[in-house]
Amino acid sequence: MKKSAWLPAAIAPVVVAGAIAAPVIANAAADPVAGTDPSAADVLASIAASRDAQYSGTLSQTSDLGLPELPSGSGGSSLEGGASDVLGLLTAPHTARLYVGGEDEQRFQLTQQLAEQDVVRNGSDVWTWDSEERKAVHLTLPAGSDAPTAGATTPAQAAERAVAAITPSTRVSEPTTVRVAGHDAWQVTLTPRSDDTLVGSVRLAVDQQTGLPLRVTVTAAGQDDPAFQVGFTSLDYGAPDARLFDFTPPAGADVTTKDLSDAGQHRPSQHGQSQGxxxxxxxxxxxxxxxxxxxxxxxxxxxxxxxxxxxxxxxxxxxxxxxxxxxxxxxxxxxxxxxxxxxxxxxxxxxxxxx
Structure with missing residues (x-):
C-alpha cells in the first residue's frame, strides 16, 4: 500500500541522489529553455537560473519504501529530530505550503494532526515553530547555508542532489514534455548504469520558463511505480507577502536560541576530523x-x-x-x-x- 510522507532531509541525499559527492554533468548556469528543443544538459543547467525565483505553492510527497506506518508526534518535534517523528514523516500523510521570496527568504509550513510546524528564514535568521509543543528555535546560520525544512525535502533540493550525482555511471535521456501544476516542463530521466544500486531511475521535471524543478520521481530497481515522489500540486509565481518571512514567537512559547554563524569556520584535519x-x-x-x-x-x-x-x-x-x-x-x-x-x-x- 502506498503511503504519503515527507522524506527526511538526512536521508534524501542518499535516496534521491544515490551519492553524496559527485561531479555535475552540466556545471554552467544557463537561461531557461522555453520554446526550443533543448539538450538534457541545457535543461539540467537551467535549474541554476531558478535560484532567484519568487513563488508560492503546495507540495505533495508520496513514498512506498516498504516501511510500516508509524505515528509521528510521540518522540519529540521532527524539527528537533525525534526518532519516532523522523520515521513518522516517512510513513504518515502530510501536506505543506512553500513560500519563496529568494535564496534567503523562505517559509515552509508542514501541517499534521491538527498541528503545524513552520520554518521561516529571513537572511541568516531562521525560526522554527512547533504549535503542538509550543516550542520555537531561533537559529543564526552561517553564510551560504540552507535552512532546514521540518525534516522534509523540496523538488529543488531533490533535483540539485540528483544532478550532483550524475557521473559516467548515469544514462541521461533526451528531454520530453510534461505538465506539472499547470506549468509546461521538460522531463529528463537519469538511469544508473550500475546493477548494484537499489535505484532504478530518477525523473526530473523542470519548468520550461523559469528552470524551477517542479517534480522529482524516483523508482526502485525492477519497479514501475514510484518509490518516492515530491512535486508541486499548485504553483503561483510572484513575490509572496513580505510579512510571511517575519516571525515573532507567541506569548508563553518556549524559545531556544542557537548561533551557528561560525560553524563554517571549522575545517577538517588531516585525520578527517573537524575541530569542534x-x-x-x-x-x-x-x-x-x-x-x-x-x-x-x-x-x-x-x-x-x-x-x-x-x-x-x-x-x-x-x-x-x-x-x-x-x-x-x-x-x-x-x-x-x-x-x-x-x-x-x-x-x-x-x-x-x-x-
Missing part, C-alpha cells in the same frame, strides 16, 4: 553505489535513546555483526561497534564495506 564538529562522515565507492559511514558517536547517542532503540528493534533485523534496515531505495546498517553505514545499495554491500 566531531568526526566527519566518510564516503566509499562512487556514483550510485556510494556508501556513507556516519560517526560512531551519532550511533551511540541513538541507541541510548529508549524511543529510538525501540524503533530500531522494530524496524531492523539482525545481520552479521549488527542490525540492518533495507527499504526499496535505501539500506542502513548499524554495526555492533557503533558505526552507521547507509547507501542506495543492498544490505550485503554495507556489511562488506564495514569489514
Amino acid at each position: 564538529a566531531g568526526v566527519r562522515p566518510t564516503v566509499t565507492g562512487s556514483g550510485w553505489d556510494s556508501i556513507v559511514e556516519l560517526p560512531t558517536g551519532d550511533s551511540a547517542r541513538t541507541t541510548r535513546d529508549p524511543d529510538a532503540s525501540a524503533l530500531l528493534d522494530q524496524l531492523t533485523k539482525p545481520v552479521d555483526s549488527g542490525r540492518a534496515l533495507q527499504t526499496s531505495l535505501l539500506s542502513v546498517y548499524l554495526t555492533d561497534d557503533g558505526r552507521v553505514l547507509a547507501g542506495a545499495v543492498p544490505v550485503s554491500a554495507l556489511v562488506a564495506a564495514a569489514k
